[in-house]
Structures are given as C-alpha cells and as structure tokens.
Ligand SMILES: CC(=O)[C@@H](O)[C@H](O)COP(=O)(O)O
C-alpha cells in the first residue's frame with residue numbers, strides 16, 4: 001500500500017498572487033483528505049513565497065492524515081517543526097534561492113549534521129525522511145544517519161519516462177531493493193504525475209508514500225475546467 005500525500009504548495013502560490021485568502025490553504029487540505037488523500041505535504045521555503053510558516057501552524061489542527069513538512073533544516077525551520085510535531089519531517093538540501101528542489105543530500109559529506117538533526121527530530125517523536133538521489137552510496141549513507149526513511153528524488157525518472165525511456169526507473173529499483181534490505185522506509189517525490197505514477201508504483205518494491213504537488217494541481221485544473229466553464233455559462237444564461 002502506497003500512501004498519497006498531496007503537496008499543497010501550489011495552492012498557497014495561487015493565494016499569494018492576489019494577496020487575499022482565495023483559495024484557502026487549510027480548506028484545501030481538509031478537502032483533499034475528504035477526497036481520499038492519505039497525507040498532506042508542505043514545503044515552506046525561507047522566503048515564504050508559497051506556504052508561509054503561519055500556514056504550517058494553521059494546518060496542524062486540520063491535518064488528521066499524515067502531516068509531512070519538508071525543508072532545509074535551518075534553525076527557523078527546525079524550531080517550527082519541533083513546535084508543530086508533524087507525523088514526518090523530510091529534510092531537503094535546498095539553497096535559499098532554489099526555484100524548486102533540485103538535488104538530494106550528500107549523505108556521506110553531511111553525515112554528522114544529518115545524524116544530529118535527525119536525532120533531535122526523533123527524540124521529539126517525529127518520523128524522519130531525507131531527500132536523496134537514486135545512488136546506492138547515498139542510500140548506504142542515509143542508513144548511517146539514523147533516518148527512518150528516504151525520499152527518492154524522482155525528477156530524473158519523470159524526465160526519462162516523458163522521453164519514452166522506461167529504463168530511467170532502473171537506478172530507483174536498485175536503490176529501493178537496497179533500502180528494503182537495510183530496513184529503510186521508502187518515499188518518493190518530485191515531478192510524479194498521472195502519466196508516470198503507475199509505472200513507478202509497479203516497479204518500486206516497498207514504496208510507502210509519494211508526495212505529489214505540481215502535476216496534481218495542474219491536472220486538477222485541466223480535469224475541472226470543463227465543469228467550471230459550464231457553470232459560468234449556466235450563470236450567464
Ligand atoms: C522535495 C520536493 O521535491 C518537493 O517538495 C518540491 O521541492 C516542492 O517544492 P516547490 O513547490 O517549492 O517546488
């Protein structure tokens with residue numbers, strides 16, 4: 001069973017573009033859970049360009065499925081996560097100005113830092129996951145950090161799948177097999193979509209959770225726009 005955690009960053013992006021509260025991020029989180037999502041993911045960035053730190057606090061009361069907060073564990077982020085105590089924290093090595101996440105951790109180089117941060121979250125009862133490239137050395141390094149799970153960075157898979165190269169899955173299968181053999185839980189995310197999710201799920205053994213935002217929101221627009229235009233036309237009759 002693989003859980004679907006819906007990343008609602010894009011809802012905050014849309015809200016922020018008008019300065020008001022439409023769409024309402026908390027209401028959206030309540031609705032995706034009502035529609036069956038098994039988790040809600042947010043990835044607040046230091047400039048708060050989409051999800052704001054206040055959103056992270058406001059969501060705490062309404063996320064009754066798995067609450068996953070992603071981000072680079074800078075002091076401000078750590079402080080927030082330790083106060084909120086979500087189900088899971090996913091550590092992502094973003095630079096401050098990153099447009100979106102673009103690399104996994106170097107778990108060998110940053111081992112001491114990761115060990116310390118992960119221990120602090122685990123001491124507070126928060127499950128930990130670290131964002132990693134599909135590289136066997138990085139998976140072994142992740143195990144050494146004490147993390148409960150890894151999140152496989154799936155951008156490369158999604159790109160190759162889009163080009164028609166199904167063997168782009170191969171490094172992910174190898175990493176998943178290794179992770180399973182050393183008792184590391186497996187999550188995955190980034191650029192997963194309706195197009196590529198089924199093949200990924202079918203080939204990755206032990207996939208516990210996927211977090212999906214960008215494509216899921218774009219697909220929702222396309223799948224909903226016909227209905228909404230019909231309703232406007234009704235209203236304009
Ligand atoms: C870790 C990851 O792949 C996602 O959290 C992604 O970074 C979403 O963040 P943005 O919505 O800021 O692109």
Ligand SMILES: NCC(=O)COP(=O)(O)O
Pocket residue numbers: 007041043070151188189190191192211212213214215216
């Ligand atoms: N952890 C990945 C995530 O939350 C969503 O990534 P994307 O679907 O917006 O690329």
